[in-house]
Amino acid sequence: MITPAVRTRVANLDAAELPAYIHDLDGLRAHVATVRAALPARVELYYAAKANPAPKILAALAADVSGYEVSSGGELAHVLAHLPTVPIAFGGPGKTVDELIAALRAGVGRFHVESRHELHQLIALAARFRPERDVEVLLRVNLPLGPDVLHGAALTMGGDSGPFGMDPFEVESCLRLLTGPDAGRARLRGIHAHLASGLDADTQLAVAERVIGWTRDVAVRHRVALPEVNIGGGMAVDYADPAARFDWTRFGAGLGRLLADRPDLTVRIEPGRALTAYCGWYATEVLDLKHSHGSTFAVLRGGTHHLRTPAAKGHDQPCAIVPTTNPWPYPWPRPQIHDTEVTLTGQLCTPKDVFARRRPVSRLRVGDRVVFAMAGAYAWNISHHDFLMHPHPSFHYL
């Protein structure tokens, strides 16, 4: 779970550098290359920047992704500032007029349209702010897929009522607008669907099959070409099993079968978590050990204001202990626990500040270092950094 290079770095960090985020860029590049190799050539791989937009992460992915999906004007400006020439798809609900104008001016090639109102706005703004070029549109659909299809999802953004995308009839009404006389420079390119996260390969394939099949039916019915289907991200990451990986080989082979009789079709995916979760670690140290009414707690430097993932998802963050060899500097005995279960918390004054509950340990001492794995996605960037005003962690890239 913790690679030798990360363990060495954690052991050698100066105490003043803790807590620390450590990112293994070589490991990330190797992982994404494996993902790319497992996918058919006609499947385009985009990275959903919101999972981890750190500039070095974005750059490390560049060799193996075809582009980046951004979901706000902030992400758009950020990605363009660091990678000015990469292809970008602009998605996400509630796009503002200013964001749409910025994206048009920046030359963004693809918009994932979330509503009829947004489509009207895009058409009007494109005529004014980028009249010289077509705007390619994917309409985001919320297909009513029940729990039988969205089996085991950790989060659902579709399949049922929600603020994301459009109901099928609304998509069809947008299709008529896009193929009619008032479409301006907006050009219909296809359908986008990001319905759930935490899906295994077979479930993702079942969803892809439904979305692709629905898209074909609609194209036939409306006599339009829909040459692209984007089936979103959401590939599962299992925090309870750090060695497990989404089965990209099975998924790629399945997509190959779905594409076999569809030479006209491009499929795009835009995962975030399953690409970057494994490349990040959050390292810190034990500040205190306490026994409280029959349970044992280790209070660690930092907390979920740096690594919100376990609090946000309600899981135990996988971790390893790196014992320190420094001599104990105080005249009283070093606090330690043996062969017991310990709940690992942070420094925040809230009972929600928990990294992992009742984790068995053979030995843990004040001053030992603890490294949390799978902290490369939805970790630092989703955390409420300034709650309680503790110092920010240091950042390291291997």
Ligand SMILES: *Cc1c(COP(=O)(O)O)cnc(C)c1O
């Ligand atoms: C968040 C998001 C993704 C990425 O989801 P992961 O679960 O990180 O793979 C992809 N597409 C859209 C539209 C999203 O909102």
